[in-house]
């Protein structure tokens with residue numbers, strides 16, 4: 001996959017609109033997410049490892065908010081051949097690129113992948129052994145999150161698991177300041193300027209709504225997941241594994 005450099009917010013803008021997963025973002029997305037989310041590559045590699053452990057024959061895997069299919073591509077090579085991975089995203093720009101990538105990768109790279117361009121709140125899910133929400137729930141309206149996770153639990157086979165990765169916030173103001181400053185240092189070290197950081201922050205303000213780790217854990221428990229464990233944290237980025245017994 002090509003790795004175009006993200007310079008979307010490099011020039012000053014009169015007005016910074018809400019962040020959108022449009023053509024310009026899809027074009028630079030692998031570079032953008034790896035320079036914005038500390039630990040992104042490590043989280044993907046654990047998602048690949050978890051697929052081997054969780055996914056059973058004849059089941060479905062759902063990659064909700066799949067973007068360019070980074071998780072889908074890793075999972076498909078690690079699961080039984082009669083599994084279907086459903087890669088779901090409502091961004092036309094992301095879905096078109098994922099289709100192109102799958103055509104290029106047409107050799108035997110693993111199980112069947114179905115790509116769905118739709119609102120993941122409308123995705124029908126059944127017989128799931130693994131569901132991935134890798135930095136997606138944060139973009140879903142807060143009042144739809146509980147019902148989405150309930151549908152994930154209801155669709156999950158016993159022994160199946162959900163991976164929820166999110167940017168999070170903290171109740172303690174000092175902790176919030178410290179961890180978001182450390183994240184900003186990470187972005188600076190990855191080559192983003194103060195202007196790029198400031199303009200992207202403005203664009204994400206009403207679009208990416210973070211919640212605390214305890215809010216996520218409580219919601220997953222309430223949905224019915226018996227084992228809920230945060231397994232990764234780097235600054236204000238967290239990944240949680242939720243297993244249905």
Ligand SMILES: C[S@@+](CC[C@H](N)C(=O)[O-])C[C@H]1O[C@@H](n2cnc3c(N)ncnc32)[C@H](O)[C@@H]1O
Nearest residue numbers: 021065066067070089090091119120134135139
């Ligand atoms: C940060 S990206 C996810 C990254 C991806 N999971 C990965 O691991 O590379 C968030 C994605 O969620 C998608 N998204 C946001 N809201 C959505 C919705 N309501 N339905 C479907 N996809 C949505 C966006 O289009 C975007 O591609």
Ligand SMILES: O=C(O)C(=O)C[C@]1(C(=O)O)C=C[C@@H](O)C=C1
Nearest residue numbers: 032033036037135167200204208
């Ligand atoms: O918080 C930020 O600064 C981010 O850029 C985070 C984040 C994310 O968590 O999804 C936001 C949008 C892009 O998809 C890539 C990364």
